[in-house]
Amino acid sequence: MRRLLQSIIHNRKTYDRPQDEWTCGRAAEGCPCIYGPGPKGECRATGQCLPAKKGDRWVCTRLISLGAACETGPRPDGTCGCPVPPCQPQRSLRAQRGRLAGLTVCLALGLVLLAVWGRTREAWSSPGPLTSQHTASAHRCTDCHVESPAFSLAAPLSSARIKQHNQLCLKCHDLGPHSDSPHGVSASELLDIARTQAPSATSRPFALAAAHAAGPPADLACATCHREHRGADRDLAHLTDRQCQVCHQAPFAGFAAGHPEFAGYPYSRRTRLQFDHVAHFQKHFSDVRAPAPGPTSCAQCHEPAADGRQMLVRGFAQTCAACHSGQIDGAGRAGAKGLVFFRLPDIDVATLAASGAAIGEWPAYCEGGLTPFMRWLLEGDDTARAALATLGNLNLADLSRATAAQKAAAAQLLWSIKGLFANLVTQGQPVIMHRLGATSAAGRTGQFSADVALAAQRAWLPNLLTEVAAHRRGEAIPPAAPAGPRAASPSAAPPAATQPATVAADDDLLSDPAPTAPPPSPVPAVVAAPPPATALELDPAEERVATGGWYRLDESYTLHYRPSGHEDAFLTAWLDGTVNNPAPTAQGIFTQLAAPTAPGACMKCHTVDRAAGATVVNWRAARPAAGVRPFTTFKHTAHFSLMGTQGCSTCHTLATGADYARSFGANRDPALFLSNFAPLRKDVCATCHQPAKAGESCQLCHNYHTGEMVPLRLPAAEFSKPRPPR
Amino acid sequence: MKALTRRRWLLSLTTALLALALTAAWWLAGNALRPADLYTGWLLLGLLLGLAFFNARKKLPFLPLLAASTWLQIHLYAGWLACVVFALHAGLRPPGGRLELVLWLAFLIAALSGIFGLWLSRWLPPRLARSGESLVYERIPRLRHGVEAEVLALVRQAEKETQSTTLADFYLRVLAGYFARRPPLLAPLAGDDARHHRVITELAALRRFLNPRESVLADQLGELLEAKRNLDAQWAGQRLLKLWLFVHIPLTYGLLVLVGAHVWLVLHYAHRL
Known part of the structure; x- marks a missing residue:
C-alpha cells in the first residue's frame, strides 16, 4: 500500500496562503518559515519559533509540524535558538498573474491612446482600408464622418445623424433632387409604381418572406448598402437579391420564378429616327431599283457603344447615304432644290402710288408674299413690326380696299423690305446676326452670300441703295417709273452682262456704298439683253450650287438657299432655333422647314419630341446619355457569342403588323408609339439566366441609383493635397 | 443517464x-x-x-x-x-x-x-x-523535498548497514539528477514519464548486484521513486x-x-x- 505523503494529523498540517502576494523563498526547499513574507515582500524570518517567557525562563514554541520544541531551546535574550537565515521572498502565482493582467491592460490602454489621440490615430482607429476610389478622395475621418458631439448610445441610429452622413456622401455624389428616395425617383413616381405593381401571389421562400415582413428601416443610410472599410477591392455596390426586394411590395424568388414579364422592354419610346425596319427589309432593300444594295446584317447599320451595352446606329454616311443623300442635297428632287429665303413680295404698288405714297422702284410682276425668314428678320425692326401688326392678314397684292392706315403701313413695310434688302447687300451676314442676336445666329446665316444679294439687287432694284439712303435721310423719293419687264434668269442672262455700267464698274460697293452709290435713276436699269450667240450658256442657278449655297432666281425675284447635304448647319440651326418658339413667325419657319417635301427633307427621318414642356428635334439616334443610369441595363457585347443562327433576331423579331408610321407625323409624344419590333420575352433570357447558369442576381440587369448622375464633385485641390502625417 | x-x-x-x-x-x-x-x-x-x-x-x-x-x-x-x-x-x-x-x-x-x-x-x-494521491499544489515542493531527503537517508542507511556502495553509487549516478529535475511545462499532455520508467528499469537491473538487505532497502527506494513520480505529475498538471x-x-x-x-x-x- 502506498504511503500518503500528506499528513492528515491536524497538528502536522501546515497552513498555506496561496492568496497572498508573496511566498517564502524557502518554500521550494520544503522548509518555509512560519511567518512568511510581509505584505511588501520583505522577509520576516528570525527563527523557527518565537520563544515564550514563562516566569523567568524562555521556552521554545516551535510547532509540532516542524518537530516541536527544539533541543537547543531559546537563547538567554529570548531569541530562537534555531535561527532561520533570511530568504528572498517570491511572488505567488496569483500575484504574477495579476501583474501580467496589469501589464496587458497598460498595453491595451497604450494602444487605445494611440488610436484616439496619437499622431497615427487615423491609421490605428480606421476599421479597415477604404476602397480604392475613396482612398483618393478621403484623407481624414471627418471627410466622410460626422463626429458625435457626445457619447450617445443612440447616435448611430438617429435619423438626423444618418442624414448628416448622407449629406457628406452627397457632397461628392450628386444623385439629383430625390437622392433620399429609393432609386432616385420622386415619391409620386414611387406611388404610381406601387399602385400599378400587383402584390406577388406566388409562394416565396421563408427567408425572403421574413426579410420582406421586416421591411426596410425608416431612414436608409448610404452605408446601409455601401459598406466601406472592407478593403480596396470591396464591391461597394453589392447587394443580395433578398436585400433588393425588402422594399418591393411584390418580391419573388428568382428571375425565372416570379420576375414580372417584360412590359414592352426594351422599347419605352418611339425611335428618334423614323426608320421603318419592316418596310425596308420587306420592300426597299430587295428593290432592284434601289441605288445601293441593302445591308446583309444588322452590324452594317448598328454597332455597340463603347461600354458594350447599347447598340448604336452608325453614321449617316455608313447607313442611309447610299440611297438618301440625293433627297437631302436636292439632286434627286423633282421640285425646287433650295428654299426661298428672301423675296420681293407682290405689293399693290399702283394703289400705293395712287394714294400718294412714295415707293421708288419696285418690280411690277412679283409673286408671293413675305417668306417666314423675311418676316422673322423684319420683326427685329420696330417700324416694320408695327407695320406688320397694322396690316395683319391683309393681302398686299390687292390694297384697293385697304384703309389709309393700312396703305401707309404697306408703304412702310415696302420700305422696310427695301431697307432689309439694302442692308443684306451692303452689310451681309452681320445683318442676320444682328437681327437674331449674336448667340442664336450661329449657323443660321448659312454662310449668307452678300455677293449673291448684290447681284440680285443690281438685277432687280438697281437704284435700291440710293433710294434707301434718301429715304433714311427723309428726302423725297421721286416717283418710280412703271415696272419694267421681268428680269431674265441668270441662267439666261448673266448678271455681269445685265448690270448698268455705273454699277458694274463699282465692285467695292460694300466697303463704301455712300460715295460710290449711283445717282438716283427713275428708270429701272434692268434690261435683259440676249446673250451673245457665241457666249457659253449658264447652267440653271440651282445646279451651279450643287453642293449647297445661295443663288437667286430673277424670274421670281427670290433668293434661295440650297442645303449642302446631311447635317446642313443652316437647316438644323433654324429648326432648332424655332422649334421651341411659339411665335407665329417662328412656327411658320419651322413648319416650312419641317414639311416632308421641304428642301433637305430633314423631318423625313428626324422626329420631333415634346416632353416636359419642351420640344426638341432628334438629330441623333438613341445614344447612351452621359451620366444617365437607366434602371435596366443590358450588355449586348456579352451576348454576341450566345446568338444562334438567327443572329440578332434571336431576341429582336420584327413586328410586321405594327403600324410603325403612325407613331410619327403629327404625334410629338414619344411615349405614344408602336414599335417595329416585338417586345423581348422573359423566357428567352431565362434560358440562360438561372442560378446554376449565368446567374439571376438583380444587379445583373438593374441599377439602384438611376437617373442623371452628375459627375463627382471632387475639389481638384483634393488630389494634390498631401496626406496628413501618420 | x-x-x-x-x-x-x-x-x-x-x-x-x-x-x-x-x-x-x-x-x-x-x-x-x-x-x-x-x-x-x-x-x-x-x-x-x-x-x-x-x-x-x-x-x-x-x-x-x-x-x-x-x-x-x-x-x-x-x-x-x-x-x-x-x-x-x-x-x-x-x-x-x-x-x-x-x-x-x-x-x-x-x-x-x-x-x-x-x-x-x-x-x-x-x-x-x-x-x-491528490495533493495541494503549494505543498508539493515541500513534499518533494521530504521525499528527496528520505531517499538520501535511505542510501546512507544502506551504506552504513551493508558496507556496500552499490545504492550510493546508483544515487549519485542516477537519482541525484533525477530528483533535481523538474518536469517540463507540457509534461502532463505528453503522457507517461519516460524518465521515471528509465530510473525504475535501472533500479530493477541493479537488484542482481544487491544483497538481501540492500534489496529490502531498494524496495523502499522504489516506493519513494513512485512518490516522486506522483509528485511530479501532480505538480506539472496543477501548474498547467x-x-x-x-x-x-x-x-x-x-x-x-x-x-x-x-x-x-x-x-x-x-x-x-
Whole structure:
C-alpha cells in the first residue's frame, strides 16, 4: 500500500496562503518559515519559533509540524535558538498573474491612446482600408464622418445623424433632387409604381418572406448598402437579391420564378429616327431599283457603344447615304432644290402710288408674299413690326380696299423690305446676326452670300441703295417709273452682262456704298439683253450650287438657299432655333422647314419630341446619355457569342403588323408609339439566366441609383493635397 | 443517464439553439437592411461583460449572487455563445484596421485559451486523480523535498548497514539528477514519464548486484521513486491548470479595454453599421 505523503494529523498540517502576494523563498526547499513574507515582500524570518517567557525562563514554541520544541531551546535574550537565515521572498502565482493582467491592460490602454489621440490615430482607429476610389478622395475621418458631439448610445441610429452622413456622401455624389428616395425617383413616381405593381401571389421562400415582413428601416443610410472599410477591392455596390426586394411590395424568388414579364422592354419610346425596319427589309432593300444594295446584317447599320451595352446606329454616311443623300442635297428632287429665303413680295404698288405714297422702284410682276425668314428678320425692326401688326392678314397684292392706315403701313413695310434688302447687300451676314442676336445666329446665316444679294439687287432694284439712303435721310423719293419687264434668269442672262455700267464698274460697293452709290435713276436699269450667240450658256442657278449655297432666281425675284447635304448647319440651326418658339413667325419657319417635301427633307427621318414642356428635334439616334443610369441595363457585347443562327433576331423579331408610321407625323409624344419590333420575352433570357447558369442576381440587369448622375464633385485641390502625417 | 451528463446535454442544446436563433436573426436582419452588426455588437459587449464578471464574482464572495459553480456554468456556455456572436459580428477573416485586428486577435486568443482551459479542466483532473494521491499544489515542493531527503537517508542507511556502495553509487549516478529535475511545462499532455520508467528499469537491473538487505532497502527506494513520480505529475498538471489562466485572464482585461475603445469609436463615427 502506498504511503500518503500528506499528513492528515491536524497538528502536522501546515497552513498555506496561496492568496497572498508573496511566498517564502524557502518554500521550494520544503522548509518555509512560519511567518512568511510581509505584505511588501520583505522577509520576516528570525527563527523557527518565537520563544515564550514563562516566569523567568524562555521556552521554545516551535510547532509540532516542524518537530516541536527544539533541543537547543531559546537563547538567554529570548531569541530562537534555531535561527532561520533570511530568504528572498517570491511572488505567488496569483500575484504574477495579476501583474501580467496589469501589464496587458497598460498595453491595451497604450494602444487605445494611440488610436484616439496619437499622431497615427487615423491609421490605428480606421476599421479597415477604404476602397480604392475613396482612398483618393478621403484623407481624414471627418471627410466622410460626422463626429458625435457626445457619447450617445443612440447616435448611430438617429435619423438626423444618418442624414448628416448622407449629406457628406452627397457632397461628392450628386444623385439629383430625390437622392433620399429609393432609386432616385420622386415619391409620386414611387406611388404610381406601387399602385400599378400587383402584390406577388406566388409562394416565396421563408427567408425572403421574413426579410420582406421586416421591411426596410425608416431612414436608409448610404452605408446601409455601401459598406466601406472592407478593403480596396470591396464591391461597394453589392447587394443580395433578398436585400433588393425588402422594399418591393411584390418580391419573388428568382428571375425565372416570379420576375414580372417584360412590359414592352426594351422599347419605352418611339425611335428618334423614323426608320421603318419592316418596310425596308420587306420592300426597299430587295428593290432592284434601289441605288445601293441593302445591308446583309444588322452590324452594317448598328454597332455597340463603347461600354458594350447599347447598340448604336452608325453614321449617316455608313447607313442611309447610299440611297438618301440625293433627297437631302436636292439632286434627286423633282421640285425646287433650295428654299426661298428672301423675296420681293407682290405689293399693290399702283394703289400705293395712287394714294400718294412714295415707293421708288419696285418690280411690277412679283409673286408671293413675305417668306417666314423675311418676316422673322423684319420683326427685329420696330417700324416694320408695327407695320406688320397694322396690316395683319391683309393681302398686299390687292390694297384697293385697304384703309389709309393700312396703305401707309404697306408703304412702310415696302420700305422696310427695301431697307432689309439694302442692308443684306451692303452689310451681309452681320445683318442676320444682328437681327437674331449674336448667340442664336450661329449657323443660321448659312454662310449668307452678300455677293449673291448684290447681284440680285443690281438685277432687280438697281437704284435700291440710293433710294434707301434718301429715304433714311427723309428726302423725297421721286416717283418710280412703271415696272419694267421681268428680269431674265441668270441662267439666261448673266448678271455681269445685265448690270448698268455705273454699277458694274463699282465692285467695292460694300466697303463704301455712300460715295460710290449711283445717282438716283427713275428708270429701272434692268434690261435683259440676249446673250451673245457665241457666249457659253449658264447652267440653271440651282445646279451651279450643287453642293449647297445661295443663288437667286430673277424670274421670281427670290433668293434661295440650297442645303449642302446631311447635317446642313443652316437647316438644323433654324429648326432648332424655332422649334421651341411659339411665335407665329417662328412656327411658320419651322413648319416650312419641317414639311416632308421641304428642301433637305430633314423631318423625313428626324422626329420631333415634346416632353416636359419642351420640344426638341432628334438629330441623333438613341445614344447612351452621359451620366444617365437607366434602371435596366443590358450588355449586348456579352451576348454576341450566345446568338444562334438567327443572329440578332434571336431576341429582336420584327413586328410586321405594327403600324410603325403612325407613331410619327403629327404625334410629338414619344411615349405614344408602336414599335417595329416585338417586345423581348422573359423566357428567352431565362434560358440562360438561372442560378446554376449565368446567374439571376438583380444587379445583373438593374441599377439602384438611376437617373442623371452628375459627375463627382471632387475639389481638384483634393488630389494634390498631401496626406496628413501618420 | 447521470444528472451531470443530462445537465450538460441540456445546457449544450440550449446554447446551440440560442446560437442558431441568433444566427438566423442576424441573417434576417442583414437581409432586411437592418444594422445587424450593431445589434450583434451590443450583444457581444453584454456577453463579454457577463463573462468577465465571473472572475469578479469570485472576488466578491460576500455578495448574495449565484454560487460560483453556477457562475462557472454560465461562464462556460455564455463563452460558447460569445464565440458565435463574435463570428457573426466580426466575421471569420481578420479585419483590416490595426486596432480592429488587435481586438480580433485578443478575442480569438482569449476564446481559444478558454476553450483550452475548459478541455484541460475536463481532461486532466481525472488523470491526476488516477495517478496517485491528490495533493495541494503549494505543498508539493515541500513534499518533494521530504521525499528527496528520505531517499538520501535511505542510501546512507544502506551504506552504513551493508558496507556496500552499490545504492550510493546508483544515487549519485542516477537519482541525484533525477530528483533535481523538474518536469517540463507540457509534461502532463505528453503522457507517461519516460524518465521515471528509465530510473525504475535501472533500479530493477541493479537488484542482481544487491544483497538481501540492500534489496529490502531498494524496495523502499522504489516506493519513494513512485512518490516522486506522483509528485511530479501532480505538480506539472496543477501548474498547467493554473498557467492557462495566465493567458485567459490578462487578455480578458486587455480585451475589455480594447472593446471600450471600439465602442467609443463606433459611437463617435459610425452612423450605420
